[in-house]
Amino acid sequence: MELREIFAALLKWWKLIVVCVVVAAIFSYVASVTTTPLYRTTTTLQVGSATTDPNINQGELFVGQQLALTYIELAKRRSVLQGAIDSLGLQMSWDQLTGRVNPSIVPQTQLIEISVVDNDPRRAKALADAISEQLILQSPAANAAANVEEIAFAEEQLADLKTKIDTSQEQVLALQLELDDAIGAREIQELEQEIAILNGKITGWQETYAELLTFLQGGDINTISIVDLADVPARPFSPNVTSNVATAALIGLTLAVGAAFLIEYLDDSIRTSDDVLEILDKPILSYVPEYEGTVGLVKDRVYTREFPHSPVAEAFRLLRANLEFEGANEAVRTIMVTSPGASEGKTEVAINLAAVVAHSSNPVTLIDADLRSPSLHHRLDISNEYGLSDLVLRPLQRQSAAAVWQGDQHLAVIPSGTTHPNPTEVFLSEEMDQLIADAQKEDHFTIFDGSPLFLADAQILSAKVDGVLLVVRPGFTKTNSAKGAMEQLNRAGANILGVVMTRVPRSFSLYDGYYYSGEYPSPSASANGKAQETQPLAERLAERIQGRFGNRT
Numbered sequence: 044m045e046l047r048e049i050f051a052a053l054l055k056w057w058k059l060i061v062v063c064v065v066v067a068a069i070f071s072y073v074a075s076v077t078t079t080p081l082y083r084t085t086t087t088l089q090v091g092s093a094t095t096d097p098n099i100n101q102g103e104l105f106v107g108q109q110l111a112l113t114y115i116e117l118a119k120r121r122s123v124l125q126g127a128i129d130s131l132g133l134q135m136s137w138d139q140l141t142g143r144v145n146p147s148i149v150p151q152t153q154l155i156e157i158s159v160v161d162n163d164p165r166r167a168k169a170l171a172d173a174i175s176e177q178l179i180l181q182s183p184a185a186n187a188a189a190n191v192e193e194i195a196f197a198e199e200q201l202a203d204l205k206t207k208i209d210t211s212q213e214q215v216l217a218l219q220l221e222l223d224d225a226i227g228a229r230e231i232q233e234l235e236q237e238i239a240i241l242n243g244k245i246t247g248w249q250e251t252y253a254e255l256l257t258f259l260q261g262g263d264i265n266t267i268s269i270v271d272l273a274d275v276p277a278r279p280f281s282p283n284v285t286s287n288v289a290t291a292a293l294i295g296l297t298l299a300v301g302a303a304f305l306i307e308y309l310d311d312s313i314r315t316s317d318d319v320l321e322i323l324d325k326p327i328l329s330y331v332p333e334y335e336g337t338v339g340l341v342k343d344r345v346y347t348r349e350f351p352h353s354p355v356a357e358a359f360r361l362l363r364a365n366l367e368f369e370g371a372n373e374a375v376r377t378i379m380v381t382s383p384g385a386s387e388g389k390t391e392v393a394i395n396l397a398a399v400v401a402h403s404s405n406p407v408t409l410i411d412a413d414l415r416s417p418s419l420h421h422r423l424d425i426s427n428e429y430g431l432s433d434l435v436l437r438p439l440q441r442q443s444a445a446a447v448w449q450g451d452q453h454l455a456v457i458p459s460g461t462t463h464p465n466p467t468e469v470f471l472s473e474e475m476d477q478l479i480a481d482a483q484k485e486d487h488f489t490i491f492d493g494s495p496l497f498l499a500d501a502q503i504l505s506a507k508v509d510g511v512l513l514v515v516r517p518g519f520t521k522t523n524s525a526k527g528a529m530e531q532l533n534r535a536g537a538n539i540l541g542v543v544m545t546r547v548p549r550s551f552s553l554y555d556g557y558y559y560s561g562e563y564p565s566p567s568a569s570a571n572g573k574a575q576e577t578q579p580l581a582e583r584l585a586e587r588i589q590g591r592f593g594n595r596t
Contacts, residue, residue, distance in 0.1 A: 048307075049304075052303055052304060052307045053300070053303065055303070055307075055548075056299070056302075056303035056306070059299055059302070059303060060296065060299040060300060060303065062299075063295040063296070063298060063299035063302075064292050064295045064296050064299065065295075066295065067291040067292055067294060067295025068288050068291055068292040068295065070291065071287045071288045071290070071291030071292070072284065072287075072288050074282075074287075075282040075283075075284040075287045075288065076282075076284060078281075078282045079162050080162065080279035080281065080282070081160050081161070081162055081279055081280060081281040081282075082160070082161060082162065082163070082164040082167045082276040082278075082279050082280065083158055083159070083160045083167065083276060083280045084158070084159060084164070084167045084168050084171050084273040084274055084275065084276050085156050085157065085158045085159075085171060085271075085273055086156070086157045086171040086172050086174070086175040086269065086271065086272055086273040087154055087155070087156055087157075087269070087270040087271040088114070088154065088155040088156075088157065088175055088178065088179075088267055088268065088269055088270060089153055089154055089155075089267070089268050089269075089270050090107045090108075090110045090111045090114060090153040090154075090155065090266070090267050091106075091107035091110070091153050091266060107153040108148070108151075108152070108153055110153075111148045111153050111154070111155050112148060114146075114155055114178055114182075114267060115146040115147065115148055115155060117178060117181065118144065118146035118155075118157060118174060118178055119141065119144065119146065121137050122177075122181070123174060123177040123178060123181065124137040124140050124141065124144065124174065124177075125137040126173075126177040126180070127140075127170060127173035127174045127176070127177050128140065128173075130173050130176070130177070131169055131170065131173050133166075133170075140170070143159060143160045143161060143170075144157070144158070144159055144170075144174060145157075145158040145159075145160075146158070146174075154270065155178075155267075157171050157174050157175050157178075157273075158171070159171040159174070159273070164275050164276045164277075165275055167273070167275075167276065168273040168274065168275045168276075171273035172272055172273055175269055176269075178267055179267050179268070179269070182266060182267045183266065197255045200251070200255055201252060201255050201256065204248045204251055204252045204255070205252065207244075207248050208245055208248045208249060208252065211241050211244055211245045211248075212245060214241055215238055215241050215242060215245070218234055218237055218238045218241070219238060221234055222234040222235065222238065310518070311521055311522045311523065312517070312518050312519055312520055312521050312522065313515050313516075313517055313518075313520045313521075313522060313525055314517050314518055315517065316330075316544070318522070319515065319542050319544065322522055322525055322526060322529075323513070323515075323525060323526075323529055323542055324529075325513070325529075325539055325541050325542050326541040326542070327541065327542050327543075327544060328361075328362050328365040328366065328512070328540065328541035328542065328543055329358045329359065329361045329362035329365065329543050329544070330358060330544045330547045331355060331358045331359065331362075331388070331391075331392065331395075331543060331544065331545045331546065331547060332354045332355055332358060332546075332547050332548075333546050333547065333548060334346055334355060334546075345394055345395060345398045346391075346395055347359050347395045347398050347399050347402070348398055348402075351402075355395075356395075356399070359392075359395045359396055359398075359399040360399055362392075362396055362399075362543060363396065363399050363400055363403075365541065366378070366510075366512075366540065374483070374509065375509040375510045375540070376482060376483045376484075376485060376486075376487070376488065376489060376509055377479055377482050377483050377488075377489045377491070377507075377508040377509045377510075378488065378489070378490050378491065378508060378509065378510050378511070378512060378540070379412065379490075379491040379493040379501070379504050379505055379508045379510075379511050379512070380392050380393040380396070380490060380491065380492055380493060380511075380512045380514060380543075381493040381494070381495065381496055381501045381505065381511060381512070381513060381514065381528075382495055382496065382513065382514040382515065382516075382520070382528075383495065383496055383497070383513075383515065383520055383521070383524035383525050383527065383528035384495050384496075384497060384520065384521070384524050385416070385495055386516075386519070387495075387514050387515060387516040387519060387520055387545065388514055388516055388545030388546055389492065389493070389495070389514040390413075390418050390419065390422065390492050391545065392512065392514050392543050392545060393409060393419075393490050393491075393492035394409065394419070394422060394423070394492075396490060397409040397454055397456075397488075397490050398454065400488055400490075401453040401454035402453075404453055405453065405487060405488065406453050406454075406455075406485075406486075406487035406488075407453065407454055407455075407487055407488040407489070407490060408454075408455045408456075408457065408482070408487070408488070408489045408490070409454065409455070409456045409457070409490050409492065410431055410456075410457045410489065410490070410491050410492065411430065411431060411456075411457065411458045411459040411492050412431060412459070412470075412491040412492055412493045412494065412500070412504055413459065413492055413493060413494040413500075414431070414432060414459050414460075414462075414463060414466035414469060414494070414500065415466055415494055415498060415500070416494070417458065417459035418492075419456060419458050419459070419492060420458040420459070423456055425456060425458060426458070427458040427459060427460065428460075428461075429458075429460055429461070430457055430458035430459045430460025430461070431457055431458070431459055431460050431469070432459060432460040432461050432462075432463045432466075432469050433460040433461050434457070434460070434474075434478065435469050435472055435474045435475050435478065436463065436468075436469060436472065436474070437461070466494075466500050467499050467500055467503065469500075470500050470503040470504050470507075471503060475507070476507065479507050479508060483509060491504060491508060493505070496527075496528040496531050496532070497524075497527075497528075501531075502531050502532075502534075502535045503535070505531075505532055505535050505537035506535040506536050506537055508537075508538075509538060510538045510539070510540040511532060511537045511538060511539050511540060512540055512541065512542075512543055513528060513529075513532070513539060513541075513542050513543070514542075514543045514545055515542055515543075515544055515545070516544070516545050516546050517544055517546070517547055517548070518548075519546075
């Protein structure tokens with residue numbers, strides 16, 4: 044899909060996109076403000092003595108991190124959670140607390156974070172601290188900290204050992220001085236033995252001293268302690284109204300844009316002039332914009348007459364000019380307006396084209412050749428008692444031979460007439476051939492509002508007239524239908540004059556905002572402003588048809 048097509052799709056479906064974004068944002072806002080707020084707080088623990096032991100090694104760090112993972116799993120177990128609940132006297136089961144507790148390790152450290160979520164901020168803090176206390180109680184550090192007598196004894200032993208070590212070291216120094224002054228071999232040997240005995244004692248006392256000091260400082264790796272107690276959270280972390288609304292709006296936008304592109308991708312209708320040229324390989328004679336309001340669909344009214352200076356009227360004047368250009372090298376007197384299917388605007392084109400031609404003081408006859416679903420008499424509010432089918436297959440009745448658009452001496456309208464059980468018979472008759480042949484000899488247009496091309500009537504008539512106008516409606520006419528229509532016209536040997544695109548969106552129309560100024564002269568007025576004295580068209584048409592079919596019984 045080209046960039047131009049992307050922008051065209053977004054412009055076409057902008058209302059859907061806006062609605063989806065707004066609806067998603069509103070629902071998200073309502074859901075957010077009505078949701079119970081949740082609070083989160085965290086207690087931080089440390090495994091081992093990494094921050095207090097100055098001589099910690101890499102192995103102890105690794106073991107401490109592995110122990111931290113074990114304590115994280117332990118924090119999710121029943122013994123810890125139920126112990127925390129019981130210590131606080133809460134009325135809940137441990138499995139209710141499971142989904143609200145999130146223990147985790149701080150990457151590359153021996154720190155554990157116990158996070159708790161609750162709708163009560165004070166209860167969240169109490170639970171985080173209580174769970175941390177339960178972990179400490181289940182660690183070896185709890186038992187060591189609880190033995191007060193052993194700690195007191197260790198402290199006494201440390202003091203005694205320090206005294207012994209200091210005294211013995213002083214004795215060793217004194218003996219070392221005596222050894223330096225000694226002369227006899229026996230005396231030297233005795234001093235060396237005494238110094239060795241004292242040094243051995245000192246070494247033993249120092250090792251014991253180091254072990255007791257480690258015990259008192261808590262230097263074991265498998266210990267756990269609280270670093271930071273949890274705080275009472277001041278504001279809830281959920282729901283985040285702003286974030287939720289923005290996310291929902293973004294999701295709505297994404298889904299709407301995706302839906303728009305999916306619809307465009309699945310749409311097999313003709314949408315642009317490029318589609319017409321590629322699929323039908325015929326020139327586009329005019330782009331008829333969408334009508335303003337419903338005036339084009341109201342009885343007894345024609346859009347080009349109501350709004351002669353509108354883009355719609357200008358589009359039909361362009362169509363008339365292009366038809367004259369198409370017929371410059373050959374006589375084009377009879378034209379059938381048809382379409383691949385129903386509801387594509389062929390009748391609108393036939394009526395308004397006839398009105399524009401008549402407005403220029405050129406006689407034109409408009410015939411409803413859609414005998415299966417006639418609409419001209421409804422649109423122009425005229426009688427359908429006698430019309431095309433009667434002219435071809437019934438004796439002529441002068442008084443109802445044709446209906447005339449009131450106030451216009453240049454436009455004759457022949458409705459479809461009496462319903463016929465087999466409309467195809469009408470178009471295959473010799474009388475129909477003769478009627479068209481006589482019309483082709485006249486120095487004016489005869490416009491047939493034909494049936495859609497999926498009916499045999501249109502194919503038969505297309506081969507008899509001088510030219511065919513194919514009407515397509517962008518976004519409505521299916522590609523396969525248009526291709527099928529072209530195949531049927533080519534098979535019938537029809538002279539396809541070109542294509543008219545109807546109900547073209549304003550954003551697409553070449554004539555958007557283009558209006559002529561000034562007034563057009565009345566078609567019934569002469570150059571000097573006096574009304575022309577002409578025989579009523581109904582009578583002239585009746586006389587012409589009487590001469591053509593007067594010998595019929």
